[in-house]
Amino acid sequence: MGLITEKTPLAKIQPVRFLLNWGRRYSLWVFNFGLACCSIEFIASSTSKNDFIRLGVIPFAHGPRQADLLVVAGTLTDKMAPVLKRLYDQIPDPKYVISFGSCSNCGGPYWDSYSVTKGVDQIVPVDVYVPGCPPRPEALLHGIVKLQEKIRDEDIQEKFRSGTSAVR
Amino acid sequence: MGRPLSADEVAERLRARFGEGVEVEDQHGHAVATVPVDRYREVVRFLRDDPAFACDFCDFTGGVDLGPERGFEVVSHFYSTEHVHNVRLKVRLPHEEPVIDSIADLFPTCNWHERETAEMFGIRFEGHPLPVKLLLPEPFEGFPLRKDFPLMSREAKPWPGAVEGEEEEEE
Amino acid sequence: MIAQTSILDGWASSFWLALAVKTAGVLGFFLVVPLVVGYLEHKVLAHMQARLGPMEAGGFHGWAQLVADGVKFVQKEDVVPAAADRIVFSLAPAVALIPYIVVLVVLPLDRNLYALDLDVGIFFVMAVAGIGVIGTLMAGWASANKYSLMGALRAAAQLIAYELPLVLAAAGVVMLAGTLSLVGIVEAQRDLWYVVPLFPLFLVFMVASLAELTRPPFDMPVADSEIIFGALTEYTGLKFAFFLLAEYGGIVVLSGIASVLFLGGYLPLPGLPIPGPLMMMGKIFALSFVVIWLRATYPRLREDQLQRFAWVGLVPLSLVWILGVGFARVAMS
Numbered sequence: 001m002g003l004i005t006e007k008t009p010l011a012k013i014q015p016v017r018f019l020l021n022w023g024r025r026y027s028l029w030v031f032n033f034g035l036a037c038c039s040i041e042f043i044a045s046s047t048s049k050n051d052f053i054r055l056g057v058i059p060f061a062h063g064p065r066q067a068d069l070l071v072v073a074g075t076l077t078d079k080m081a082p083v084l085k086r087l088y089d090q091i092p093d094p095k096y097v098i099s100f101g102s103c104s105n106c107g108g109p110y111w112d113s114y115s116v117t118k119g120v121d122q123i124v125p126v127d128v129y130v131p132g133c134p135p136r137p138e139a140l141l142h143g144i145v146k147l148q149e150k151i152r153d154e155d156i157q158e159k160f161r162s163g164t165s166a167v168r
Numbered sequence: 169m170g171r172p173l174s175a176d177e178v179a180e181r182l183r184a185r186f187g188e189g190v191e192v193e194d195q196h197g198h199a200v201a202t203v204p205v206d207r208y209r210e211v212v213r214f215l216r217d218d219p220a221f222a223c224d225f226c227d228f229t230g231g232v233d234l235g236p237e238r239g240f241e242v243v244s245h246f247y248s249t250e251h252v253h254n255v256r257l258k259v260r261l262p263h264e265e266p267v268i269d270s271i272a273d274l275f276p277t278c279n280w281h282e283r284e285t286a287e288m289f290g291i292r293f294e295g296h297p298l299p300v301k302l303l304l305p306e307p308f309e310g311f312p313l314r315k316d317f318p319l320m321s322r323e324a325k326p327w328p329g330a331v332e333g334e335e336e337e338e339e
Numbered sequence: 340m341i342a343q344t345s346i347l348d349g350w351a352s353s354f355w356l357a358l359a360v361k362t363a364g365v366l367g368f369f370l371v372v373p374l375v376v377g378y379l380e381h382k383v384l385a386h387m388q389a390r391l392g393p394m395e396a397g398g399f400h401g402w403a404q405l406v407a408d409g410v411k412f413v414q415k416e417d418v419v420p421a422a423a424d425r426i427v428f429s430l431a432p433a434v435a436l437i438p439y440i441v442v443l444v445v446l447p448l449d450r451n452l453y454a455l456d457l458d459v460g461i462f463f464v465m466a467v468a469g470i471g472v473i474g475t476l477m478a479g480w481a482s483a484n485k486y487s488l489m490g491a492l493r494a495a496a497q498l499i500a501y502e503l504p505l506v507l508a509a510a511g512v513v514m515l516a517g518t519l520s521l522v523g524i525v526e527a528q529r530d531l532w533y534v535v536p537l538f539p540l541f542l543v544f545m546v547a548s549l550a551e552l553t554r555p556p557f558d559m560p561v562a563d564s565e566i567i568f569g570a571l572t573e574y575t576g577l578k579f580a581f582f583l584l585a586e587y588g589g590i591v592v593l594s595g596i597a598s599v600l601f602l603g604g605y606l607p608l609p610g611l612p613i614p615g616p617l618m619m620m621g622k623i624f625a626l627s628f629v630v631i632w633l634r635a636t637y638p639r640l641r642e643d644q645l646q647r648f649a650w651v652g653l654v655p656l657s658l659v660w661i662l663g664v665g666f667a668r669v670a671m672s
Contacts, residue, residue: 023410
């Protein structure tokens with residue numbers, strides 16, 4: 001299917017594109033890259049009160065290979081950065097990244113530290129930034145809805161061609 | 169079940185064993201002993217093996233940078249689960265070549281504490297089995313917790329607002 | 340020799356047309372009912388955990404969640420690890436999936452609504468269901484990942500250990516019914532469903548089929564806090580979707596077999612004249628609900644507890660009960 005989506009103009013026909021985007025946006029299996037306090041807010045967002053399975057985001061994919069969405073939640077240190085890149089590369093395309101919390105957006109309260117990577121977008125391409133320290137679970141739900149709107153209007157061939165994807 | 173030692177008793181026993189080089193004072197209920205660097209390992213072994221002390225738990229080994237005049241200080245905190253008392257050891261090191269014996273074989277937990285102190289302050293622990301960086305990535309240059317280490321982010325953008333200890337300027 | 344004839348044989352004039360209709364029927368059943376059970380799992384687990392479950396996909400209470408999953412998995416990049424054995428890696432999902440489709444061929448939905456009624460029915464079912472084990476082993480070996488291999492070996496040990504109680508429970512039913520054919524077994528339950536005289540064997544069968552499917556509380560080989568995903572760690576996209584389909588398909592198929600063996604298959608409850616296929620589907624969904632309920636309720640068993648439970652618990656229990664059935668049979672005749 002990857003070949004059909006990439007090489008032929010089939011994916012540009014509006015109903016087909018709608019169907020493919022619909023499938024991708026309502027079935028986001030999330031790989032939680034939880035590093036620090038924001039990870040607890042992420043987990044809180046998956047519990048009964050703010051259940052993000054409602055939106056189709058199935059939590060806790062067993063490993064990166066079964067995931068579509070990487071949520072980087074928490075402070076990324078320089079020592080952990082290669083690990084993040086490695087796991088991001090293991091996720092099969094098409095994949096999306098949400099940067100959750102101030103530390104992963106821009107270094108957050110640790111902007112002056114000697115060991116923090118100031119912003120995970122230096123390591124992986126980010127689709128949605130959710131600000132907060134830590135963001136409330138409702139903020140994550142808002143971020144996921146924003147991501148779903150982005151996917152709805154997406155052209156998958158453009159995504160593969162833009163270079164932010166591993167598939168050539 | 170055990171009998172906790174007071175700071176005076178700690179002072180008495182340590183001085184009896186190791187001579188006058190050991191100074192003990194009482195800080196907030198803990199006995200804090202300053203020992204010379206060449207007797208550090210012996211004192212730690214004594215604290216562990218002597219039945220009156222029986223310090224079987226090493227809480228932490230850390231470092232302090234007191235500046236170029238006063239040098240570094242290595243602080244190790246020991247606790248006895250049997251007697252329920254604490255003994256803290258401080259060792260003064262020179263600022264230029266800070267070298268101290270490793271106690272990683274006496275207390276395995278100090279393996280990681282000493283690795284961290286080494287990478288953060290540049291203190292060399294003689295006899296440590298695996299002196300590689302623990303928390304910092306490999307190509308890191310410099311020793312971050314030294315007072316003269318520049319924080320590049322703060323050089324680029326000075327700290328907004330009042331610095332600790334000064335008054336905030338009224339707008 | 341075929342014991343009974345299905346209506347599908349009856350009204351289709353040519354053999355090939357009947358074959359096409361039966362194939363389409365079996366495939367259609369296999370593609371629809373496991374997805375319904377999968378959606379049921381999301382919703383049942385959710386409501387048992389005081390939350391809502393999928394609500395957005397498809398508008399009304401997220402009914403199309405698994406359809407969206409399918410559409411998404413089809414678009415995923417197909418990753419085969421560089422050190423993996425390509426052919427074995429790619430074949431493993433098929434080997435795990437196809438046995439369950441084949442078992443569906445002999446499952447009767449009504450007195451004369453089935454694809455094939457073999458007179459070695461239950462023997463065929465047990466034999467074919469055992470092939471699924473090889474799929475997991477192939478997946479674990481071919482992944483070139485030591486954790487996958489460990490997961491596959493644990494899964495193989497578990498599946499082999501629980502094959503025995505499964506077969507023994509079925510053997511007890513066969514002894515009481517006097518026939519291996521599935522339709523024959525259902526017909527023999529016209530007076531009394533076998534769940535009453537053979538209740539321990541019913542429990543043994545259900546527990547053993549849970550372990551066959553590596554469903555909680557026997558999901559130690561595939562739990563992510565244990566071993567990432569065990570044998571399936573390196574699977575992405577459509578191959579992974581096939582493994583998932585095999586799991587839900589297995590739940591449907593083994594619930595179906597349990598209904599046929601113990602709950603009277605398509606036979607109605609005395610007094611309530613509900614048509615056969617509806618009764619069968621009702622029983623399949625009831626048993627699937629219990630399987631999902633067990634997932635929500637119990638923590639998982641450790642490997643040694645699991646093996647002990649099989650060898651020291653289930654096997655002796657089923658042997659003793661079969662002995663009792665044997666005596667009863669001889670005494671009755």
